[in-house]
Amino acid sequence: MTSDLRNRLLLLLVLPLCLLALLGVWMDYRTADETAARHDQRLLRLLPALADSVLAPGSEAGGPPVWLLAPPVEDFLRQNAGVSGFSVRDMSGRLLLGDAWVHGAVPLTQAPEFHSVEVRGITYRVAVQRGPTGAGEMVVALADGSDPRQQWAQHLLLRVLLPNLVLVAAAALAIHWAVGRAFKPLVDLAAAVERRSPRDLSAIDETASPAEVRPLVHSLNRLFALVNMQAESQRRFVADAAHQLRTPLAGLQAQVEAWALLARSGGKVAGPSGTFKPDEPQALGGKAVAAITLGASEIEKLRAATRRTSQLAHQLLALSRADARSLDAQAMQRVDVRDLCENLLEMYLDAATGKGIDLGLDAQPVHVYGHGWLLRELLSNLVDNAIKYTRAGGSVTIRCAIRPDPQGGASAFLQVEDDGPGVPPAERAHVLQRFYRVPGTEGEGTGLGLPIADEIARAHGATLTLEPGASGRGLRVTLVFPA
The missing domain is CATH 1.10.287.130 (Signal transduction histidine kinase, dimerisation/phosphotransfer (DHp) domain)
Structure with a gap:
């Protein structure tokens, strides 16, 4: 949920930034276009002055005409030295004066024409006009390499797109960080609720939450x-x-x-x-x-x-009692599991002997932290079930010990094993449900013994497993405590 909100906010904030960046590019282009239009008008005003600079035909046939640059044209060329040029050609397109690279097709009319040409990495805006001069009808051309529209197109990536992309990326990172910080109380609230025990229904502190979440x-x-x-x-x-x-x-x-x-x-x-x-x-x-x-x-x-x-x-x-909410608030105590097993052995010895069942004990010194009266109830249910469902002449064994776990530590376990009819594999998950009994089971029962044991095991953070007994006969119920 929080991740979706963060992504949605990031998208909703970055998308307008991208649109603003595109708007800025368009406005920058419009500004360059308006400036370029003014440059075109300047070139257009200088073309007649360039035509007036041609005073008379040359003294030799085919030679250059007599010319003297008009002051406006001379000032333009001097101010834009290196990024400007001019040319004067006859009607056949032969260069008479100026720069050879400033050229264009001979206009069919006397209306001025504009085109662009790239020379030595510079894009020039060239104005060409056909008109009368002191040496007759000529074609004059004036080139300007300072046209902002041409430079804008040339430096589009470096000067326009790249700064905007960097700005959007920086803004996205800043927004992501800010949104993460803003959502931290909500994330902490979700984590606190997730860490809660299912039995912990106490109220959440409203003052510790932002006003929007209260x-x-x-x-x-x-x-x-x-x-x-x-x-x-x-x-x-x-x-x-x-x-x-x-x-x-x-x-x-x-x-x-x-x-x-x-x-x-x-x-x-x-x-x-x-x-x-x-x-x-x-x-x-x-x-x-x-x-x-x-x-x-x-x-x-x-x-x-x-x-x-x-x-x-x-x-x-x-x-x-095992399902009580107050159980979490009660402090666990150190329980001697071996002593607990010995007491249960004495309690059920007469019942086992009366039925002809061999009730044995294989106990090592084991101590765990838990609720002693609940563990006693758990073991009592397991032993009672084992004696109840084991036929005469069978055996029931109570075990407790310490054994290594896969993580390299050691875990205490409590076990009751019998050689009775056992529980089919398909029914092992069902017998942990309350009031469920395996169809066809003989003897008295309420279907609560194993569910109570499982509830007590979960209250202690332990794991209750059901598996066949020795040689695949009977049932072995094992309670493994946390390491």
Whole structure:
């Protein structure tokens, strides 16, 4: 945009300069033409005096006539010595007096004629007239090399075009520099907006912008404010919904877990007035408790639904925190990735053992700068996904280490690898989209695990990649931090 404006301004300013230069050339030519017309009139007035300078025929046949230059002609030749000349010829064109190079065709009438001739690099304006003299009818000619019109044509490039071209070029450079300086605040404003984080919707300082740009800056600030209000409203909605869902879901899940345990054991529930079976109404604290006739399969389905809903609420809250605008303003801290991996290993060890999965750890001392609670959420989602989709008897490995990068530095990486069904190459870009699940995927899931991990990775400036595991089996998710 700025480049287009600069070029347009440069064109609009230089084009009139070119037109003015052409106008100057035309006016210079007109001035030279008017001056040349006056020179023509001067030569025309001197021709009769030159004819009167021929007094009588020569004493010898074929010899030069007797002549005496008239004072006006003599003054003209003396003042323009070296750039003037004259000639007197008979009607056959034979030179009788003067310079041989001053010549022309014999006029058919007594009307004066003008033509130009170039001699020794000088262009002369020659006036020729046929008329009576003291020696009879002769042809007289007078040449003038100081004609400004002839010199203008001769020195057109050096004296007219070249200075104008230099002037236009200098003006173009000056205009280009001036326009660049004038547009610098606009360029700085564009660069400042481009460098902004997508989450940074703070207002731009209007006083630092030129007066012509302030309406645009004001409109941008108004747009930023509207977008910020909308985004803030969405974030509050997600956070409030997740918070409101977590408490009742936790209570519901606890109730279902208790009834599931009771259904599996077939035992009795202890109460203030004794024990009772699920199919026997009892009085607890004076209140009637209805008999529960749900079978074990229905209770398991209800248990799975509440667990899935509780996980969804937790992931929605994590997604809201990872997408929060205030995240940029929070200072990053030094995080011990190895310690984080060991904690997650202890957290998921029971779940992996219960499913018959070998959960291993290959960790080296690694420290990165980031938000520890977000990195914990990221790793938790990756490990939970790996255990969830890996079949019994499989293996899941958590890794962290330092490795060299192509630029010659070193980068920290965090990795979770499993030997489960993996993700087809065509679906790897889609599984990072929210609520997307690969068609035909077995098991519970909300389609938010990998998108949350990707969002947290981008918040840390890291790169999340998906690739096949060892021997082309399973899935290997790698998070590479900046060097």
